[in-house]
Amino acid sequence: MSVAWQFYISTVLVYLGVDVIACWGLNLQFGVAGLINFAFIIFQAAGAYTAAVLTLGPARPATQGGFQQYVGGAHWPFPLPILAAGVVGGLLALLVGSFGIRRLRSDYEAMVMLVVSLIATSVVTNQVGLVNGPNGLALVPKPLASIVNLSPIGYQWLFVGLTAGVCVCVYWLVHIVTSSPLGRTLRAVRDNEQAAAALGKNVTGLRMVAFVLGGVIAGISGAILVEFISAWSPGSWLYPETFVYFTAVIVGGLGNDLGVMVGALLVPVAFLEATRFIPQFGPPGFIDALQWIVVGVLALVFLWFWPRGVIPERRRRFPPAAEGEGEQQLVSTEAGP
Amino acid sequence: MLSTLVPAIGFGIVTASILAVAGVGFTLQFGVTNILNLAYGDIMTAAAFVAYLVTSAGLSVWLALLAGGAFGAVFSVLLNRFVYTPFVRRGTRLFGMIIVTIAVSLIVQNALLAIFGANFFTLQMPRPTSVHIAGMVFTTVQLAIIGIAVVVMLGIHVLLRYTKLGKAMRATATDPELARNCGIATDRVIDLAWGISGALCGLAGVILVMNVGSFTDTTGAQFLIPIVAVAVLGGIGQPYGAMLAALVIGIASELAAAIFSPEYKDVVAFVILVIVLIARPQGILSEVATGKEVAA
Amino acid sequence: MSESAGALLTVTDLHRQFGGVHAVNGASFHVPPGRITGLIGPNGAGKSTALNVIAGALKPTAGKISYQGQDITGLPSYQVARRGIIRTFQISSEFARLTVLENLLVAAPGQRGEALWQAALGKRYWRPQERATVQRARHLMARFDMSAKEDEYAGNLSGGQKRLLELMRGLMAGPALLLLDEPMAGVNPSLARRIERYLLELHGEGLTMLMIEHELAVVERLCDLVIVMAQGRVISQGTMAEIRTDREVLDAYLIG
Numbered sequence: 001m002s003v004a005w006q007f008y009i010s011t012v013l014v015y016l017g018v019d020v021i022a023c024w025g026l027n028l029q030f031g032v033a034g035l036i037n038f039a040f041i042i043f044q045a046a047g048a049y050t051a052a053v054l055t056l057g058p059a060r061p062a063t064q065g066g067f068q069q070y071v072g073g074a075h076w077p078f079p080l081p082i083l084a085a086g087v088v089g090g091l092l093a094l095l096v097g098s099f100g101i102r103r104l105r106s107d108y109e110a111m112v113m114l115v116v117s118l119i120a121t122s123v124v125t126n127q128v129g130l131v132n133g134p135n136g137l138a139l140v141p142k143p144l145a146s147i148v149n150l151s152p153i154g155y156q157w158l159f160v161g162l163t164a165g166v167c168v169c170v171y172w173l174v175h176i177v178t179s180s181p182l183g184r185t186l187r188a189v190r191d192n193e194q195a196a197a198a199l200g201k202n203v204t205g206l207r208m209v210a211f212v213l214g215g216v217i218a219g220i221s222g223a224i225l226v227e228f229i230s231a232w233s234p235g236s237w238l239y240p241e242t243f244v245y246f247t248a249v250i251v252g253g254l255g256n257d258l259g260v261m262v263g264a265l266l267v268p269v270a271f272l273e274a275t276r277f278i279p280q281f282g283p284p285g286f287i288d289a290l291q292w293i294v295v296g297v298l299a300l301v302f303l304w305f306w307p308r309g310v311i312p313e314r315r316r317r318f319p320p321a322a323e324g325e326g327e328q329q330l331v332s333t334e335a336g337p
Numbered sequence: 338m339l340s341t342l343v344p345a346i347g348f349g350i351v352t353a354s355i356l357a358v359a360g361v362g363f364t365l366q367f368g369v370t371n372i373l374n375l376a377y378g379d380i381m382t383a384a385a386f387v388a389y390l391v392t393s394a395g396l397s398v399w400l401a402l403l404a405g406g407a408f409g410a411v412f413s414v415l416l417n418r419f420v421y422t423p424f425v426r427r428g429t430r431l432f433g434m435i436i437v438t439i440a441v442s443l444i445v446q447n448a449l450l451a452i453f454g455a456n457f458f459t460l461q462m463p464r465p466t467s468v469h470i471a472g473m474v475f476t477t478v479q480l481a482i483i484g485i486a487v488v489v490m491l492g493i494h495v496l497l498r499y500t501k502l503g504k505a506m507r508a509t510a511t512d513p514e515l516a517r518n519c520g521i522a523t524d525r526v527i528d529l530a531w532g533i534s535g536a537l538c539g540l541a542g543v544i545l546v547m548n549v550g551s552f553t554d555t556t557g558a559q560f561l562i563p564i565v566a567v568a569v570l571g572g573i574g575q576p577y578g579a580m581l582a583a584l585v586i587g588i589a590s591e592l593a594a595a596i597f598s599p600e601y602k603d604v605v606a607f608v609i610l611v612i613v614l615i616a617r618p619q620g621i622l623s624e625v626a627t628g629k630e631v632a633a
Numbered sequence: 634m635s636e637s638a639g640a641l642l643t644v645t646d647l648h649r650q651f652g653g654v655h656a657v658n659g660a661s662f663h664v665p666p667g668r669i670t671g672l673i674g675p676n677g678a679g680k681s682t683a684l685n686v687i688a689g690a691l692k693p694t695a696g697k698i699s700y701q702g703q704d705i706t707g708l709p710s711y712q713v714a715r716r717g718i719i720r721t722f723q724i725s726s727e728f729a730r731l732t733v734l735e736n737l738l739v740a741a742p743g744q745r746g747e748a749l750w751q752a753a754l755g756k757r758y759w760r761p762q763e764r765a766t767v768q769r770a771r772h773l774m775a776r777f778d779m780s781a782k783e784d785e786y787a788g789n790l791s792g793g794q795k796r797l798l799e800l801m802r803g804l805m806a807g808p809a810l811l812l813l814d815e816p817m818a819g820v821n822p823s824l825a826r827r828i829e830r831y832l833l834e835l836h837g838e839g840l841t842m843l844m845i846e847h848e849l850a851v852v853e854r855l856c857d858l859v860i861v862m863a864q865g866r867v868i869s870q871g872t873m874a875e876i877r878t879d880r881e882v883l884d885a886y887l888i889g
Contacts, residue, residue, distance in 0.1 A: 036435070180752035181744045181759060188728045188739040195726040198688065199740045199806050200714035209749055243439055250436065255730075289450040296443035299436060300420070303429065317784050318734060318767050 010156040017163035025217030031255035033210035034190030047085035047219025048226035054081040089219020253309030345595035347473025353587025354486035360567035360579040362537030368574020376442035381542030382557030392461040409539020566610035647696035656682040658865030671856035689713035717809030729788030737770040740805035
């Protein structure tokens with residue numbers, strides 16, 4: 001396989017990894033806990049910024065040749081910036097969650113989130129000192145690059161491996177929640193929070209747990225992306241991006257970790273990447289506009305025909321008492337009510 | 338200081354006029370059918386483009402206004418009939434509908450982008466002259482906008498208070514089941530509600546671009562947040578509240594722009610929206626909107 | 634009439650208003666332990682509102698609620714539930730996308746594996762307890778003749794089955810006081826009789842219940858004690874026989 005193809009495929013794989021991780025986080029918030037977080041992209045962005053700044057080192061003033069102004073900075077070795085990104089994502093979720101997750105009607109809640117994301121983008125773009133304004137950050141050193149001596153293509157595959165490793169860790173985190181009584185209680189809160197509260201469940205506390213975990217995961221996904229592409233700008237984190245993730249989660253299968261992976265494969269990757277191969281025709285930007293139209297149509301089509309997604313949430317059965325020891329069987333059946 | 342504040346109030350009144358027309362339309366849609374139509378801003382943009390086509394053909398700007406309003410009305414009715422209502426009938430609940438409206442918003446906005454390209458456009462209008470009133474400066478265009486807004490508000494007032502349709506709309510907004518049981522043809526009422534609010538949407542789109550001068554595919558969508566802020570601040574489904582809220586937000590944001598910097602104009606609307614949603618979701622005038630499901 | 638000193642739940646001068654409407658307007662009553670107490674009254678008397686306030690779903694605008702000697706006024710519903718007061722809902726409130734068995738499992742109090750750190754400890758930590766809970770749930774389903782529906786999505790059940798699920802779920806939570814909001818509303822007569830039988834059995838096992846009910850014949854059969862509300866206040870308390878002759882009660886029902 002030619003090096004060019006390897007580059008392309010390894011890049012797509014990393015993007016897939018990032019999207020899968022992000023979708024797992026969103027699924028935890030939306031599919032399992034029923035929280036509509038339209039500001040999701042902000043958590044990813046915050047994680048990316050944190051990782052970037054903790055790898056770039058403190059901003060050098062213009063007099064010393066620096067051209068980027070930003071807050072904070074350190075030279076932390078991998079994987080610390082990524083872990084820090086997760087922490088920041090979680091903290092931000094804690095902050096936003098404490099005023100956003102109230103007993104708001106669900107679409108009011110969505111509006112709050114949407115507006116929060118717009119405010120954040122506005123502030124970040126306008127305040128140059130914060131994160132270098134609209135230009136964002138660039139030249140983020142690649143993790144491990146100085147330690148390991150590889151050819152560029154070798155490094156690409158190393159990164160794919162790193163991403164896969166992080167995927168496994170995130171999957172573990174997501175799985176222990178969804179397969180445990182915690183996951184079941186979260187789904188109950190999603191289905192009817194009044195009834196859950198009437199059974200003694202601390203609805204707000206439980207939702208916070210899901211929200212913060214989702215924020216941590218989002219932060220981690222942002223960190224991996226920024227370490228890979230070595231740059232970060234506010235323009236890449238607008239609310240349509242959140243919509244892409246929502247579409248991926250809905251198309252793939254809300255509430256199902258595997259389904260969500262399929263959704264991440266279909267929507268952000270397969271679909272948006274496929275148009276790369278269509279020769280440019282029409283005025284510049286025409287193809288991009290068409291892409292978004294198709295994303296919108298896709299969302300409508302899937303929401304119509306498969307409201308539960310390609311791989312819907314699984315029905316959980318328990319083994320009969322007579323069997324004694326035995327794993328809880330998770331049987332795939334047709335979609336629920 | 339006063340010399341910058343007073344003109345800012347003048348700008349505020351113009352912005353408030355546009356917000357009032359847009360906000361009343363939005364709140365009517367939301368109030369009667371319980372759908373948060375996030376595609377509203379993009380329909381405004383589309384109407385603006387229709388107006389653009391009309392004026393480019395050399396026709397009068399008043400005709401363009403009419404065309405924009407008519408487009409808004411027709412498009413909104415069709416949108417509700419063929420997209421929103423089917424999803425609702427299928428059992429899509431509140432947050433599912435948000436995703437539907439965002440999908441429509443993306444489709445409309447990008448269709449405009451694909452058709453017209455990422456350029457800036459202006460309506461062909463006769464050159465406006467300036468008028469000085471009480472220390473504030475208005476162009477004739479802006480005065481026309483204010484006038485249009487006032488006429489529209491009066492029309493809505495008459496509609497809601499004195500006509501059968503208006504009463505039917507208010508009944509359907511309060512309790513669709515009950516309204517249906519009382520013999521109100523809720524389907525017709527909903528169609529008409531979308532038609533009227535769609536017309537307001539279209540009109541708002543045209544007067545918006547008349548005021549800002551040049552516009553592009555995202556102009557309407559950017560105006561959506563202040564519109565939602567107006568609807569929420571005024572109380573969902575409360576047109577009079579929306580009118581009041583439009584005044585508050587329109588003037589406040591222009592004052593903020595004059596006192597701080599122009600970038601903060603939108604932020605004011607955002608912040609007001611968030612505060613209201615958290616502190617008093619029912620708005621300044623109305624009673625609480627409980628978790629009503631979508632009326633279909 | 635029971636002595637209020639031994640009461641499990643005491644409500645004193647409860648008020649709750651919505652805008653200008655005084656749904657509950659100075660209601661006082663007590664619920665004795667080990668009995669089925671009925672809460673009756675014409676429409677709009679404030680019974681449901683009072684129940685919602687006791688359960689913590691609404692905050693009172695004035696008044697006091699004390700349970701087992703402790704003041705629980707104004708506590709949020711999940712804390713009220715954790716003290717042993719479990720309520721059922723008049724409108725179906727099942728967890729639609731969970732199976733019947735899962736609905737019951739959720740209700741079990743004190744589950745291992747519900748906190749994040751516990752979930753992180755893995756199946757070996759919480760699985761044994763869950764198996765015991767599954768057993769308990771299955772016994773309950775057998776008792777209510779719902780075993781066949783164990784793996785059915787709760788949202789797919791018939792109206793009557795959802796009623797039974799509501800009751801079973803409440804019982805899984807191990808209540809000391811069960812608040813029933815019209816448990817037999819909209820249910821066919823044979824199922825209603827079945828539910829009555831279950832309630833009597835539970836009474837026999839010593840469960841305290843407060844039940845809002847409209848059909849007076851049912852109240853006569855089930856309730857030791859009856860509280861009558863009208864226009865937001867309690868106008869009479871006593872056995873059914875005592876209530877029947879109370880002039881105020883007759884007036885209230887006639888005016889309705």
